[in-house]
Amino acid sequence: MPSVNTQPTPAFLINASAQTVERITIDTTADIYKFIGNGCDMFEYIALDRHGNGLWVDEEGRMKPNKYITILTEFGPVEVAGNAVVLGSRSGSMKDPSISQAKLTTMVVR
Secondary structure (H helix, E strand, O other), X not given: OOEOOOOOEEEEEEEOXXXXXXXXXXXXXXXXXXXXXXXXXXXXXXXXXXXXXXXXXXXXXXXXXXXXXXXXXXXEEEEEEOOEEEEEEEOOEEEOOOOOHHHHHHHEEO
């Protein structure tokens, strides 16, 4: 689980239902659960690229009624059940993603 900074951390939300990428702010780990939604009580990390950007998704998302989306990561396509929060990481601490919203939007398959 990522450690939370003392400052609000810019992030992105990939909204599976709307198929949009939105700018959000993460203040605490609880915010990740809130933005993933759908009763998420465990999340997991999926690497997005070699620059420390990653997806935080509901670990049990496939067992719930969710909209599936495909995200084209640097390592290949990944099917995700439900919303995903995109954060950067440095030594286990959350940081703002280094990827742009425009680039991330092109990686979400509609």
